[in-house]
Amino acid sequence: MDITILKSTIDNDQKSIAVTGSKSESNRLLLLKALYPGISIENLSNSDDSVLMQNALESKDEVIDIHHAGTAMRFLTAYFSIQENREVILTGSSRMKERPIQILVDALRQLGADINYLDKEGFPPLRISGKKLTNSKVILKANVSSQYISALLLIASKLDYGLELILDGKITSVPYIKMTLSLLNEIGIETEFKDNQITVQAQTSNLKPQTLTVESDWSSVSYFYSVVALSEVGTKLSLSSYKKDSLQGDSILSEVYKTFGVETNFEASTITLHKSTNANQKLSIHLDLSNAPDIAQTIAVTAFGLGIACDLTGLHTLKIKETDRLVALKTELEKFGADISITDTSLHLKSSKVIKSNISVATYNDHRMAMAFAPLALTTSIHIQNADVVSKSYPQFWEDFKAIGFNLK
Template sequence: MTLHLQKSTIQKRSSVEITGSKSEANRLLILQALYPEISINNVSNSDDSQLMQKALASKENVVDIHHAGTAMRFLTAYFSAKKDREVVLTGSQRMKERPIKILVDALKDLGADISYVENEGFPPLKIKGKILTKSKVTLKADVSSQYISALLLIGSSLENGLQLTLDGKITSVPYIKMTLSLLNEIGIENTFVENTITVKQKQTEVKPQILTVESDWSSASYFYSIVALSDLGIEVKLSSYKENSLQGDSVLAEIYKQFGVSTTFQNNSILLQKTSIVNNKTKVNLDLSNAPDIAQTISVTAFGLGLQCHLTGLHTLKIKETDRLVALQNELRKFGAEIEITNDSLTLEAHNIYQSSNNSFLEKFTESISTYNDHRMAMAFAPLALKQSFIIENADVVSKSYPDFWSDLNQIGFIFK
């Protein structure tokens, strides 16, 4: 689907209900598969969570998770410890290019029987499930938190529990803590001391309980960007959110103060308000090691406000749905941005494109924005329609994490053709 975004103005006050976090939902779905006593409310309606549910319910020998990276990592661990189950776990062409050797090696160290069907180090994987008796394993600390969480989620089901040592400086700590907090919620003992995480084997039955998934903070990021690029006094209310969130992307509330956006928590909702105009000499410097998924949104916000921006801690973005750093550089340059990237950073120079006499952001923008099969590329660029009309290719890719994105934008005032 190609979407023609018209230059838009949003309503003075609006409200949006956002689906559950796929990060939380996918962790809880694995735990529910291990412990059926758990019930889950507000499960994400994202493609990723639907694919996770379908995979867990599947009796087939081949399980295809398409573009769902979280599902690939979590299910690799889950099926490895699923006694007497043999599956081939596969995905899209891009998924077959995303490395998984680090996780596979760790699972093999625990005794797992996994082999590569095509290319060494990459999906598809042939997994012969078995009881895993070993309990100690070491991983580099700067790897994707999804590898770490995949191991932690199955830790309590292992014969002797799990002792995971992380070697070096740990990144994406909030996502690790999210996993451990969810384990705590269902009564699984764990500790995180210095660089060692221990998950105790579950000795007693999990008590029947209902857990509610908080709405997705990554999805909220696009509304933060919209408010930042809007006029003073604009308000958007989002539900359902917690002030003591487990999600790493909840740092948005603090980060977007630099972009003139305030956050007020009210009865499980957040009220975003444009409260100040940002000086165009502001320099935004952020280490996003613990929240790399909001890098695209922040980069586009900074560009839309004409600000200099330097983001670090982005090394995991190169192995996402696409190489997100290269994709950001390619697409922002279409708008005239001066942007440079390294393996783990992005630097955007301040510009004055929005200073022309007729108040046009970019008077003759004729190119369309490519999305690279990456939902976050489509959603991160959408707020620029508050400045200028443009085209987004493959716009329905948003269903991966936020199927209602375009209808929610339309509801608050965005115009599409």
């Protein structure tokens, strides 16, 4: 499905939107619920990724296909490696078969896992023969995707002696690691994160029945921060359900978008975004997003729409996402007239006052490409190809966009 968004303005009446639960929290809790059935989950994400994760955990089939769901691929590789006397083939889309997983497989093999590649060495599909893992210590490069680390931490309490994880070097995406550890603590599992060592204690007894509520997704709210930033001064938008002391790394949005003139007010479980001033177009924004790479696309598009230069670093994980997001961003922003350059780890955008009209944005099977570019319709009419790709993380995105005043067809 393609969508045309005519040049739009946000309705003057303050709008309120309920955003689906965090995909990151949901997928972690779904795996923990599979390990500890006494857990119940409220406000679960309705994203494709979380549906695929849930279906995979409940499936009795030999072949498990998780399509584009990268988080599910990493978490399920760890999960099935400890399912004794069960053998599965874990596969995905053609893009998933190009996304590396050797670092995680090697780490699980250090613990004693029986995992084999069925096609290209270091990439899915995988044949996993579940067994009791008897080792308890893993050494891992610290700058790898936090999903590899979280996958190990999520199964750690089910190992006979728990897990001692040594991270070698500078750690990236620390908030996502802390999210995993906080959720483990919340259900009653003891952990410690000191310097470059993480320890998770074995859980030998059953956990007490409990209900956990998933916070709404901060990555998803980034697009509404962009909307407010690109709107007139005075624009307000309320979104639920959010916490001021969020576990999600992308909650830095509330600080980042002050630069673009957007203030965030927390009240109970609702945030209200308010465009209080116009951003200074002479600004040049410099951000290290190594702890929140998923909001890089949104920030780059916002800066371009406002004519502000920006330098974003810490983006090395973007090359192995649903697409190479750095190349995709450069290609699509250049269509609008942007002067942009990239490296393997950074993006550099020069200020520009010209935005070309009626551009067709390719989305590369990447939900974040579709949603990050949508707010540019506040400056010019645009076309979004394969617009239904948003269902990967935010199925009702276009309905919510229309509800706040965007003219879609």
